Amino acid sequence: MMNARTFFTPARLIRRCLILLALLAAPLVVSACASMSEDECRVADWQRTGYADGAAGEDQDTIASYTSDCAKAGVRPDAKAWRAGWDQGIKTYCTPARGWEEGVDGNSWKSDVCRGQPQGAAFERALRDGLKVSETRRDIQNNDFRINELERKLQKAQKDDERRSLRDQIRNLDRQQSTLRDLLSRQEKLKP
Template sequence: MKNMTWALSLVVGAALALGACATLSEEECVTSDWRRLGETDGASGKPIGFVAEHQAACSKHGITPDAAAWRAGWDGGITTFCTPANGARLGAEGRYYADSCPIDLKDGFEAPYYANKKVYDARQHRDQLRSRIDVLRYEIDEIRDDDKERREKRREIERLRDDLWDAEDELRRAEDDLRYERFADLVGR
């Protein structure tokens, strides 16, 4: 089953790599320590199929990477990426997650990642609405002798205030969920 999953990952990765830029130069293909490269890729959260991108880049130079060594390195590197603390940090920063954590590490990483990412996204949404309202207020102050345009902008501000109210409520819920998640971790669920 593990070999089948590995082969499927390679096929999917190869398909994705067709349109991708080369990950390695010819010199890097020749001199790479494939185990170390796999460890680096894993530690940075690259998915298991990422080796296919290296294979595609190196095949252009007639070089075949050592996929087994890369995989052995990736297995070690991904364990340093898929930690609860790293998930929390990446989510709080709004960073992308490539769904790369293996099943045995997935829950520990994803629960804090998604709880923190939800807060990040809610803050972003709230801040965008506030910014749009500020721009409209400025535009209203700059309008000269056009009551119709001023009224339209005021109506838009009122609609955005309703959206802002909802966004602030969404943020409060996300922060409450995050506090609950942290508390649950403290008491050991």
């Protein structure tokens, strides 16, 4: 039988919190997939909608979901007007600065949307650089968590060998943190 200490370990609490967050976020994700209501389909300015989608970094397949959504209302989207708007909007999205932002936010799936655009290659380079920053920040955060966990264990440790081992692990992680922070500083200088 589990006692309260075993049941409420930090790892279990984090896992339970992540599961709870996923359950709470599911309705939001599902509703985000419904791109347009029947009323919106009837009054849509397709060129403006295309521009907004392009400027938000939505891909060219977005029109297909509008076609599906609007079919229920008996409305056929003006794909030509949408595409003309999207072509203009995507140019405002596909910049190195936006690629950097998407990368830092960890949005690796955005790499294809700018392919073939005038600044597509620069967007992708900045996205890759931003993703490296995101990964380094995540590594720093994970190490911080591990250090805190080891420090809690150190406070409870009763044997000298165990305390020594925990201190060595903490020192090793501190060195890693220093290296990661130096790396992060260099990576952040690549911001366009």
